[in-house]
Amino acid sequence: MSRVFDVIAAEWEKFRSLRSNGWLLLASLLAVGLSAGVTAMVVRGYDNQTPDERLSFSSVGDGLSTGLPVAYFVLAALGALSVSSEHATGMIRTSLVAVPRRGLLLFAKAPVVAGIGLAAGLALAFGMHAAAMAVLGGRADDRLLDGTTLGTTLSQPGVLPGLLVAGAAGAAAALVGLGVGALVRSTAGALVTLIVILFVLPGAAQVLPRPLGPRVGSFMFENLPEQIAHPHPEGVLGPIAALALLIAYPVVALTGGAAAIALRGRRFRPLAVGLAATVLLALVPALPSSASTSALTWSKCRGEVECATLAVPVDWARPQGRKITIRLGRLPATGTHRRLGVVFSIPGGPGGSGIGDLEKHGASFAELRRHFDVVSFAPRNVTDDGPDRPRAFSLDCLKTGPWIELPDDRAEFAALGERNRAAAEQCRRADPEYFDNLDSASVARDIEAVRAALGEARLSFVATSYGTVPAAAYARLFPGRVRAMYVDGGDGGRPEGEAEQRVRYASIERQFARFAAWCRATTTCALHGRDVVRVWQDLVASADRSPVPVRGRGVAYSGFDFKVAAAPSVVSPGPMPQAPRWHELAAAIAKAAAGDAAGFASYVEAVTGSPKPMSFRGMNMTHCQDGLSVGGYEGYRRLRALGEKVSPNFAGNELWHPLACVGWPAPVKNPPAAPPSRGLPPMVAAGSWTDHDDTAYLVRNVPGSSTIRYDGSGHGLYLSGERCTIAHANRYLLTLTPPAPGTTCAPPAPKP
């Protein structure tokens, strides 16, 4: 045994007594310079862009990617030269006289070159990282659209292990060089072989079409360390497969080298051992991924979206009972990066189709799809017309409903209940069992069935608008199945009551003040130069006394009707600075103040088919089973009084939805409740001026959660492509790191 150590020590003496090795190691510092230089070029481009454009940059990561192949090449060259230079000078004969066992001579070099590769690899990895991060400075933490940051500093999870693995792989690189050197024997031949392995093949992989190119690239030597250590690497391999490959590279090379020696010495045992090890290691990446075994059959259906169907019990209390079929949609992962799982997008409404969202807003998910399949569905309560709509209820049933008026006394309240019940029963008759199971908890159980069918252990969520209600129900019912949950512009799950209504009134009042300010500042506003608040309050007051007719339509708007019709436009001005809906609203108000509500009627009718806002039964089916309620006549009186106290411009507006549930025939099955404080991962809520505070309520009890406040109008920030918000959300979905408390996003400054 001591003899083996003597030979290893002799190889160390050989290595350190050659000055050329020192020069070569010094040359490896080129890798550090390269990392710094490329990063500096990125920074120069980055600084010249607007903050919004910067979001589209590709991450520099830990700063190793450009320098690493160079570092590995130098270390591999050291390994190769340790053999090939002996052949070139003839010293191999002297070495073999000193150590006649050829195999021992080769493998005594292994610990020496591996040790040097390890030490130099670590030094270079940390050097490249430090250089790149120094060049990036504070920009390193800037978030990008794909959820990464421009740089990844040591404080980020996975970076330190990544550097350690990348450095340690220097040992593997040196051993690959040693094996190639022993196999090829000539220095030039060995260096060319290494250039092919470390530069030519990876370069060739990059020009292959997607996703084949990135997949092939995943198998390249320099791309393996990241796939071993990084939680969301660029490559497609799992950490174990990548580790096996990283070991396989030197094993194959050394087997080749040992084989060349064995064939000369006419001994075949090392050859057989190496071949066996190579085959075993090669099998590991080939093993089928155990990630998911889906029971679903997907087929192309709309554009990029793939579709599948799943049968679920109509009544989850009777799982063996009657089944209904729900339709699923999927934007598959791009296959260029390691797949981390499924992001489930829960659509709003209630009644929106998530498949439609994937089709219309697929671009919002483009970056997320590097690591995730994005799956959604047309929930059981979908009301959007189209192929996804369940045929149990007629379109008329889903898309129409009564006009709601504020009842002024107990008798009017009872009459409202009668009207509501009669309208509901018309629809319920078609399928009472289905009608009684349209609550968001049933929707959440459907999502759980989808999860099981997908074969995913956990799901990540993007829930938009009313989709946050089934999301909250899912978090409550299946907390252990939640990997991450991002809720955007939705219902906070606070029981309908004074607190909830205060928040909403405060929100719409602030937004109305913004509308008024905009009109003062905007010459094209129809009310420009007038006191908008005064005009509005006079209009509402006079309409409450005497409704304002829609000329030629036989309908008239009460003050309440005006509020209900105006509120969506106040909340959503449309793209700024054009603000088309604010222009439209100002014109409608001006016209109504002059005695004609036609301006309101025309845009309301365009959206709803009715000249006055209608309370859709399809929406109420879910609202009412989710426990939306004014709390009886007394509760209604209290809430109405509250509105009149706190909301000079929109008093009563927040009663419109809950009043539709007075007298509803189906049972409340999913009363409002925020997710529990235990058993859930940190969650993230995002919202605009008008929906942030309500949404924030949903995550307030879940430890570690935070919110993103968008300083602007809007609703459904992720789906509508708000890039700053998407960057934060993607970062959370990718890394499970919620944004810092107090995070805000601002609308991008308009281009000059």
Place this chain on the structure above:
Amino acid sequence: MIEVIGLTMRYGEARAVDDLSFTVRPGLVTGFLGPNGAGKSTTMRAVLGLEAPDAGEALVDGVPYARLDRPMRRLGALLDAGDVHGGRTAEAHLRWLARSNGISALRVAEVLDRVGLTPAAQRRIAGFSLGMRQRLGIAAALLGDPPVLMFDEPVNGLDPEGVRWIRELMRSLAAEGRTVLVSSHLMAEMALTADHVVVIGRGRLIADTSMAGLVAGFRSDVLVRAADPARLAAALRAHGATVTPVQEDDAAPGPGTAGPAAPGDGSGTARPAAPATPYGSDGGAALAVRDMDARRIGEVALAAGVALRELRPRAVSLEEAFMELTGESVEFGAAGSAA
């Protein structure tokens, strides 16, 4: 002790070494002789395990070299002084060699001193002359203080002073009781150094004998010129001498017929070369006389009354003996072969 037993090495169809057997014993300098290409270096590489034999084996103290534990302590070898990396210093080169065989680093300075390279110890080998490289190679061979030493053409590139130094080194190593095998293609060099010679040609053993035995195998004669060669020849023959008429232009003595026998009989013999001297038809003026020394020839001539014109004892040179021995086996002779 080095034993070569039935060693056969082929390169394709050609046999570089063909069923070669010999033993190198301790306490002697054994010369390993043969013309260039005879298979000396190939045999030495086989002894060191650098090449695998096709048949037979080569043993060092009864064991193949490759199986020796720390082999440089058992056998020191200088094959090619150029088998070094020019980027290292002499000392660094010896240091890794010492380390590889568990030899104390103190030996490095000792052997550098012994070969006279101490002043150049810290210089890079790339700047060494061939002679300095030979000394470095010898230093490497001596590093493990081995009982067996093997040198392939060690005097190549050495100046006369260096050559003498090598000679003395070989002799002193043998005097220390070591086994010393030295190859050369120069018989004259070996004559001054070797106690024993192994001669090979075309990979086959030609002679394995002591230096004295080799010389004895090629006896001397006496060249005689006389006024009446025929009468003198008769008189000499009557006194038991062997007399051969010699043509005037043939100055070389013929090799003896005694001694050398067929190779492979293991009795330490050399193969005879056939007498090539044609018998002069005119009786000639000169006689080559054997089995009788000059003094006795003079006495016989006086008794026979023949006047002598010349009486010259002739000794065969080792070089000539070597040429005779290996004449047939020269692979790349200067003269054109049967073309």
